[in-house]
Amino acid sequence: AVATVSNAAGSEGLATSVSVGSTTITAIDPVSSISGSTTLTVIADITLRGASSAGASSGVLDLTIPTPAGTREGDVMIASIAVRPSTATITPPASGWTLVQRLDNATGITNSLAVYSRVAEAGEPANHTWTLSTSTGSAGGMATFYGVDTSAPVDVEGGQSTSSSLTHDTPSVTTTEADTMLFTAHAFASSATWTPPTGMTEAFDVASSDVSNAAGISLEGNYELQVTAGATGIKSAVASAYSDVGNTHILALRRAP
Numbered sequence: 218a219v220a221t222v223s224n225a226a227g228s229e230g231l232a233t234s235v236s237v238g239s240t241t242i243t244a245i246d247p248v249s250s251i252s253g254s255t256t257l258t259v260i261a262d263i264t265l266r267g268a269s270s271a272g273a274s275s276g277v278l279d280l281t282i283p284t285p286a287g288t289r290e291g292d293v294m295i296a297s298i299a300v301r302p303s304t305a306t307i308t309p310p311a312s313g314w315t316l317v318q319r320l321d322n323a324t325g326i327t328n329s330l331a332v333y334s335r336v337a338e339a340g341e342p343a344n345h346t347w348t349l350s351t352s353t354g355s356a357g358g359m360a361t362f363y364g365v366d367t368s369a370p371v372d373v374e375g376g377q378s379t380s381s382s383l384t385h386d387t388p389s390v391t392t393t394e395a396d397t398m399l400f401t402a403h404a405f406a407s408s409a410t411w412t413p414p415t416g417m418t419e420a421f422d423v424a425s426s427d428v429s430n431a432a433g434i435s436l437e438g439n440y441e442l443q444v445t446a447g448a449t450g451i452k453s454a455v456a457s458a459y460s461d462v463g464n465t466h467i468l469a470l471r472r473a474p
Contacts, residue, residue: 218235218236218238218240219234219235219236219237219238219239219240219257219259220232220233220234220235220240220242220257220259221233221235222242230244232257234259235259236259237259237260237261238258238259239256239257239258239259240256240257241254241255241256241257242254242255242256242257260364260472260473261363261364262364262396262398262442262472263362263363263364263365263396263397263398263442263470263472263473264362264363264364265360265361265362265418265420265440266285266287266288266289266292266361266362266363267285267286267287267288267360267361268285268358268359268360268361268420268421268438269282269283269284269285269286269358269359269421270282270356270357270358270359270421270422270423270436270438271283271356271357271423272354272355272356272357272423272424272425272426272433273352273354273355273356273425274354274425274426274433275352275353275354275425275426275432275433276352276353277352277355278348278349278350278351278352279346279347279348279349280298280300280346280347280348280349280355280356280357281344281345281346281347282296282344282345282346282347282357282358282359283343283344283359284341284342284343284344284345284359284361285359285360285361287361288337288341288361289337289363290337290338290339290341291336291337291363291367292336292337292361292362292363292365293334293335293336293337293361293362293363293365293367293370293470294334294335294336294337294359294360294361294362295317295332295333295334295359295360295361295362295400295438295468295470296314296332296333296334296335296345296347296357296358296359297330297331297332297333297357297358297359297402297404297436297438297466298330298331298332298333298347298355298356298357299328299329299330299355299356299357299402299404299434299435299436299464300328300329300349300352300354300355300356300434301326301327301328301329301352301353301354301355301406301433301434302326302327302328302329302351302353303321303322303323303327303328303329304327304351305329305349305350305351305352306349306350306351307319307329307331307347307348307349308347308348308349308350309333309345309347310345310346310347313335313336313338314333314334314335314345315333315334315335316331316332316333317332317333317334317371317374317466317468318331318332318374318375318376318466319331319332320376320377320378320464320465320466321378321464322378322379322406322462322463322464324378324380324462325381325406325461325462326406326407326461326462327406327462328404328405328406328434328462328463328464329464330376330402330404330436330463330464330465330466332374332376332402332466332468334370334371336367336370337361345359353432353433354408354425354426354432354433354434355425355434356404356423356424356425356433356434356435356436357423357436358402358420358421358423358436358437358438359421360400360420360421360438360440362398362440362470364472364473365398365470365471365472365473366470366471366472366473366474367473369471370470370471371468371469371470371471372392372393372394372397372468372469372470372471373390373391373392373393373468373469374390374466374467374468374469375387375388375390375466375467375468376388376464376465376466376467377464377465378462378463378464379405379462379463379464379465380462381460381461381462382460382461383455383456383457383458383460384453384454384455384456385403385404385405385453385454385455385456385463385465386451386452386453386465387401387403387414387451387452387453387465387466387467388451388465388467389448389449389450389451390448390449390467390468390469391446391447391448391449392443392446392447392449392469393446394446394471394472395444395445395446395472396442396443396444396472397442397443397446397469397470397471397472398440398441398442398443398469398470398472399417399440399441399442399443399449399452399467399468399469399470400420400438400439400440400467400468400469400470401414401417401438401439401440401452401454401465401466401467402436402437402438402465402466402467403436403437403439403454403463403465404434404435404436404437404463404464404465405434405435405456405461405462405463405464406433406434406461406462406463407429407430407431407432407433407434407435407456407458407459407460407461408424408425408426408427408428408429408430408431408432408433408434408435408459409424409428409429409435409456409457409458409459410422410424410428410429410435410456410457411435411437411454411455411456411457412454412455412457413437413439413454414439414452414453414454415453416441417439417440417441417452418439418440418441419437419438419439420438420439420440421436421437421438422435422436422437422438423435423436423437424436428457428458429457429458429459430459431459431461435456437454439452439454443469449467449469452465452467
């Protein structure tokens with residue numbers, strides 16, 4: 218049920234996975250009856266468990282994001298927080314969240330994007346709240362993944378501030394391992410909806426106020442498996458209206474060993 222082993226000429230002993238799980242494989246020499254055994258474990262690709270998001274209007278200093286439905290102990294949670302202006306202090310929930318990177322765009326309508334990671338614990342709270350020192354609009358999203366290496370979740374990451382446009386690009390980063398999960402965040406200082414980068418699936422799309430208008434801030438999160446190690450390429454998301462400045466980020470989650 219977990220794996221098969223070939224006896225065909227030229228591929229004798231080659232194991233092929235059938236489903237997730239563990240099995241014992243034993244080889245026996247028919248002449249001497251000498252045998253040896255090993256355990257083969259088949260793991261799944263990194264998979265999205267769930268996602269959630271929230272927006273808060275100007276003057277609201279608490280941004281509360283629900284814990285994605287179905288989140289389990291040992292899942293890896295990625296949270297992206299976008300706020301204007303760029304001078305706002307962003308304080309994460311009390312414990313467990315690690316800042317991956319904060320990006321501050323100090324041009325035009327200034328704004329910031331902060332990305333955090335967390336390994337889910339037993340009995341995760343129903344929501345997580347980030348506190349802001351000031352805000353003329355904030356938006357946040359959270360995505361939970363399983364099958365991630367919890368000891369060192371992030372293989373590689375990078376981000377950049379973006380100029381006024383509807384199209385906002387992440388940098389390209391180079392993964393060091395196969396079968397990573399890419400996750401991108403795109404934010405800009407207007408309220409709009411987003412079209413995800415080619416090949417990526419949208420996890421959340423949220424704004425601090427009604428779309429479409431030039432007030433507030435909006436944020437999109439996207440994910441995609443990358444099977445082979447190497448350059449991710451630039452990931453471009455497109456906002457629906459109101460060109461503005463923003464910030465983008467990309468990271469690759471490392472598969473569980």
